[in-house]
Amino acid sequence: MLRVFKDLFDSVLVQPREQSEAERLAQLQLAAAVLLVEVMRADADSGPAQQQTRDLVALAEERSRAANDFFQFTSVINDGFEQDEKVRMVESLWRVAYADGVLDAQQNHVISRLAELLHVPHGQYIAAKMHAQEQGG
Numbered sequence: 001m002l003r004v005f006k007d008l009f010d011s012v013l014v015q016p017r018e019q020s021e022a023e024r025l026a027q028l029q030l031a032a033a034v035l036l037v038e039v040m041r042a043d044a045d046s047g048p049a050q051q052q053t054r055d056l057v058a059l060a061e062e063r064s065r066a067a068n069d070f071f072q073f074t075s076v077i078n079d080g081f082e083q084d085e086k087v088r089m090v091e092s093l094w095r096v097a098y099a100d101g102v103l104d105a106q107q108n109h110v111i112s113r114l115a116e117l118l119h120v121p122h123g124q125y126i127a128a129k130m131h132a133q134e135q136g137g
Contacts, residue, residue, distance in 0.1 A: 025100060070117055074114060074117040074118055077118060078119065081118075086120055087124045088128075090115045090118065090124070090128045092132075093111045093115075094131075094132030095132045097111060111129075112125070
């Protein structure tokens with residue numbers, strides 16, 4: 001395990017000058033993720049909730065890759081969420097998009113489309129975006 005951390009820190013701290021900002025950011029995100037996972041793994045009493053979270057994320061990634069459209073997911077949310085919960089969902093999507101400090105055009109497009117499918121009015125959509133941005137992601 002110490003070798004994993006040494007390799008990780010070497011890759012983060014010893015950066016070639018020609019490394020792009022995106023590559024540097026990806027390394028920092030990976031480093032943070034590894035540290036978070038290590039802390040999670042260090043919990044001897046890792047309970048069902050933590051395992052359920054890991055399983056849910058893995059399943060969500062799998063379903064996302066296999067999906068042809070968003071409707072199968074947004075219809076479930078439309079059926080199960082009240083309007084204020086859908087607005088909070090859109091704000092959460094914005095928080096994810098702003099987490100790296102940069103809003104990608106594709107992320108903007110996807111969130112716009114999702115908000116439309118969730119029947120979130122444009123004013124609430126913009127307010128959710130601004131609130132997420134003000135909160136720093």
